[in-house]
Amino acid sequence: MGTKQSFDAIIIGCGIAGASLAYFLAERGMTDILILEREEQPGYHATGRAAGVLVELDFVPSILDLKILGGKFLRNPPDGFSEHPLLRQSGILIMFKGQLWDSVRQMVPGLKQTGVVVEELSGEEAMSVIPVVCSKNFDGAFLLSEDGHIDANELLWSYIRNARRRGARLHLKDEVHKIELEQGRVSGVRTIAGEYRSPLVINASGAWAGNIRKLIGQTPVQLTPYRRTIITFAAPEGMETRDWPLAADLSHDLYFSPESSGMLASPMDEDPMEPCDARPDEIVVAQTVERLKQLTPSLAPKSIINKWAGLRTFAPDQAMVVGEDPVVKGFFWLSGQGGSGIETSAAVGQIASDLIVDGHTEIMDARQISPMRFWA
Numbered sequence: 001m002g003t004k005q006s007f008d009a010i011i012i013g014c015g016i017a018g019a020s021l022a023y024f025l026a027e028r029g030m031t032d033i034l035i036l037e038r039e040e041q042p043g044y045h046a047t048g049r050a051a052g053v054l055v056e057l058d059f060v061p062s063i064l065d066l067k068i069l070g071g072k073f074l075r076n077p078p079d080g081f082s083e084h085p086l087l088r089q090s091g092i093l094i095m096f097k098g099q100l101w102d103s104v105r106q107m108v109p110g111l112k113q114t115g116v117v118v119e120e121l122s123g124e125e126a127m128s129v130i131p132v133v134c135s136k137n138f139d140g141a142f143l144l145s146e147d148g149h150i151d152a153n154e155l156l157w158s159y160i161r162n163a164r165r166r167g168a169r170l171h172l173k174d175e176v177h178k179i180e181l182e183q184g185r186v187s188g189v190r191t192i193a194g195e196y197r198s199p200l201v202i203n204a205s206g207a208w209a210g211n212i213r214k215l216i217g218q219t220p221v222q223l224t225p226y227r228r229t230i231i232t233f234a235a236p237e238g239m240e241t242r243d244w245p246l247a248a249d250l251s252h253d254l255y256f257s258p259e260s261s262g263m264l265a266s267p268m269d270e271d272p273m274e275p276c277d278a279r280p281d282e283i284v285v286a287q288t289v290e291r292l293k294q295l296t297p298s299l300a301p302k303s304i305i306n307k308w309a310g311l312r313t314f315a316p317d318q319a320m321v322v323g324e325d326p327v328v329k330g331f332f333w334l335s336g337q338g339g340s341g342i343e344t345s346a347a348v349g350q351i352a353s354d355l356i357v358d359g360h361t362e363i364m365d366a367r368q369i370s371p372m373r374f375w376a
């Protein structure tokens with residue numbers, strides 16, 4: 001057995017969730033932290049495969065609050081936090097049809113009250129923003145002009161760099177396979193490299209979060225990973241797409257956006273599966289192309305440059321799962337980030353660090369995201 005060491009906190013997983021918590025804990029003075037990551041590099045799974053946008057709209061109230069809070073950090077990070085800007089306010093255009101449009105419009109006053117910059121657009125107005133969309137496919141649209149593309153890699157590495165500067169340690173290729181308990185509470189973990197002791201173990205293992213909790217017993221928290229696919233392709237010749245916002249058609253399940261090699265698109269697929277190194281399904285890739293042909297014919301790709309898939313992991317009510325386990329003391333959930341773990345990471349990392357250091361947070365009503373709701 002390798003080295004045996006003690007830490008104030010051990011974080012399982014170095015995706016955006018684990019990295020952001022390490023950063024905020026270190027900022028709060030808890031610097032004796034070990035992050036354990038199974039892969040050769042941080043962010044290999046969901047974090048490295050995200051579209052990486054900030055969209056301050058959501059039907060789950062707690063997620064919307066976290067996006068708005070996370071957006072504040074992305075627009076205005078602390079001095080010296082990152083080497084490059086974290087957010088390009090390239091805008092988000094979201095199109096809706098029928099009843100969905102009628103109901104979503106009712107959210108506008110509430111959004112505006114919280115400071116979200118949102119504009120209602122008619123079909124023609126939306127076409128003036130992105131000429132390839134077809135106004136017969138939707139009844140209206142929202143333009144979120146202060147939202148847009150996040151530099152997810154810069155954000156991830158800035159969390160890691162700043163946390164390490166304060167003393168946090170990161171072990172790569174070090175997979176946790178056992179969680180040790182003493183008198184019913186957490187006392188450490190075992191990995192292929194050795195045994196590490198800590199009274200606090202944080203479950204930031206993304207799609208594996210449900211399985212990690214099963215290492216210490218049955219759990220009522222059902223976390224399901226759902227695969228989502230992205231393809232990239234060249235922008236049509238002669239069409240200047242670089243400054244377009246991301247455009248999402250929520251009534252026909254398609255989004256597309258400019259990206260470094262041209263365009264990317266997703267059919268917003270949600271196929272449940274076991275945690276794994278997700279790969280794109282050829283049928284889903286073909287469906288993406290088909291949907292582009294139908295909805296934005298002039299954008300339909302002749303060939304695909306790249307394709308990938310990642311897992312978005314949700315609790316049944318789609319709210320996140322953040323807080324100490326009600327049964328196993330010292331086991332802390334930082335899971336269920338679903339499709340918004342990047343944009344919300346600063347808010348969630350801050351809330352989790354408050355809960356760990358102070359036992360409560362002033363930022364939001366943390367009961368909405370507490371694991372306790374599954375035991376109640």
Ligand SMILES: Cc1cc2nc3c(=O)[nH]c(=O)nc-3n(C[C@H](O)[C@H](O)[C@H](O)COP(=O)(O)OP(=O)(O)OC[C@H]3O[C@@H](n4cnc5c(N)ncnc54)[C@H](O)[C@@H]3O)c2cc1C
Pocket residue numbers: 012013014015016017018036037038039042043044045046047048049050051052053054174175176177204205206207208228229230309310311312313334335337338339340341342343344
């Ligand atoms: C296609 C796609 C598009 C998306 N678009 C957006 C978007 O636009 N905006 C947004 O905010 N979010 C988006 N998301 C969601 C976002 O990617 C996730 O919410 C977020 O990355 C989850 O972060 P995480 O740290 O919880 O998980 P992960 O990044 O998966 O990290 C978990 C880590 O835990 C490690 N791990 C697991 N088990 C162990 C173990 N036993 N021992 C050690 N390490 C372990 C894994 O190797 C992994 O690196 C998207 C996701 C996908 C797939």
